[in-house]
Amino acid sequence: MSPLERLARLDRRWIFLMMGILVLIPLLWPLKMEIRPTASSRTFHRAIAAIPDGATVLMSCDYDPGSIPEMVPMTRTAMRQLWEKNCKVVVTVLWPGGPGLVDKVIEDVAVADFPGKRYGVDWVNLGYKPGNEAVMVLMGQGILTAFPNDYRGNLTRSLPIMQRARTYADFPLLISISAGYPGTKEWVQQVQARFHLPMVAGVTAVSAPEFFPYVQSGQLVGLLGGMAGAAEYEKLRNESGDASRGMDAQSLAHVFVALCIVLGNLVPRRRAGS
Amino acid sequence: MSLHPSPDLSVWVAAFLTLCIFSFLYRDNPFYKFAEHLFVGVSAGYYIILNFWTVLVPNLGEPLLASFQGRGVVAARDGMFAASLGDYRGWLLIPALLGLMLFTRLFGRIGWMSRWPLAVIIGVFAGLKTTGYAQGDLVAQIEGSLQPLWTGDPATTINAIIFTVGLLTSLLFFFYSREPRGAFGVVSRIGIGFLMVGFGAGYGYTVMSRVSLLIGRFQFLLGDWLGLR
């Protein structure tokens, strides 16, 4: 039997093992390959840098634990950039699995890097509401109607940060960090299109290609795509986070998948039923 | 490099469950089945309690209770049904009733009553999605496509032409009312080429997304659990 014929009968568990090893090795012994920010990441970074210092910004973190590696680094880096500008951040979470995770992520950034930032004054987590697009439009007519209480059970109208954040008109920018539906697409359709709120987005890599048309049309003024986008954003901010540390593993895994595609087309075709 | 395993029992439990799920890669086994069913049970329970405390109580229960006590968001107004923007008082009995009607789905004979709340949801979302897609995905995209083909710079001019050709041929490919023959067939095939490039690029990004998720779990196992430094 030739090597290619042997390869055709390969148990897929060997492929699983190779994938696991190729991801594990660079995490243990980093290759330190250079990360070069793309134009897309730069526009995201610039859009946040252009926000007036001290402004109140709306950030919708629409993800759950299934997207941590791509979404959490973007959230952390964006929060750091916003808080360095003394911006106040109103956070919503439209995925049911997300509010606890997002609260912890932002709280950790506050505790580690900005101990002076206070909940209710410098940031608020409005928490979760079901209803997808209906919630987004409902917020446009009054955020307090959609969120009478925040994630921690406080009356939102009693919080200092919410005194000047009642409708979309009160925000200079919407930052959408989104893993799917509901998320960036719905924010563009229901909020950017209806209320003309400028938007930037950080999305998972699987959904990133569909948002390039929105960037070209100006509906999004910046876009981060996947872990690579998160790593580029960290590089622009001179940070070294989980995304940057994962790019070496990402590189080897991609080469492996590319090799799988090439080899898969070289092996002899199996007969139907064998 | 040294090992500093976490002293936190929760991290060990999380790591154990992570490895239970990874064990499926070898083959289906009781550990995986246990973790899978535990996950479904915990998720379902979490979704129930989350919706209860974050929606049903603050958006329905508390305002209704307040309206029965003669209070509302806008304190200056009286009346259980004196609604205004953001203050719906007794009118919230309607969504309460519709919500209860949804549960009739569990009971075969009166299950038809669940169609009413479904109709409300469908109506709201049909209306929102129709206008949202029309404005966000059609009008704005057409507007964005109307770009000058000659920009003065050869590179951006070529890109603009390729983009416009790609957009038009891809759109024409979706025109199924006419058979793709002759000149139309040629245009359709060019459109297919662009679509295939689009799908290939999407595949590349999908691989990145899936691998990222694996990297995240390995970072947890190596960092948080084993404390490898």
Next chain:
Amino acid sequence: MKREVPLFLTAVIGVFMILSFFVPHQVVSVPGQFLQLTAVIVVSCGYVLGGANVLRVNLDAIAKQQPGWIYKLVLVLSLLATVAIGAIEGSGFLDPGRRSRWIYDTLYSPMSATMFALLAFFIASAAFRAFRVRTVEAWWLAAAALIVMIGRVPIGDALTGFLPPALHLSSIQEWIMNVPQNAAKRAILMGAALGVMATGLRVILGIERSYLSGED
């Protein structure tokens, strides 16, 4: 009554929601907001209904001792425990230190993340076993996939760094994403938008009635 009233409700509410996009007057905006709030509340009840249905189906399987009923017992017990603990702990059930928070951080979060992480292995396996390039169109797809996959990560530039910047894999990848891919995706977006609008109007006008499933 059983079909006519829902169809009427969908039609009236659908038209009203479309109208609310164009008319800012409070005669439209107040009822419009009320309808959105109603939808949010009813969807929330839907989630609770879904959970209740999971319970019903699995209790039935346990009672009949169907194959794998032990695992379904694990499911039911974990569901009931999560609901009971969350109900007792009140609206702050996800506050740090609470048992519900422990369930979320230790059980839900890692298992959710790991379920999705399995996909990385399957995508590699599928790339080897199922990604067959047999036609010219498939060549275009494969070429774009390979260039984007390698060009999007640092190794792409590491392999082609000796070439002029315009020929780096990352530059070619960026061009693919911004020009041909963008054109194709925009065409799909616009086509899908027309489809959604048509379907939305069909639902509002009562031509599409699949959501009224079941006998009268």
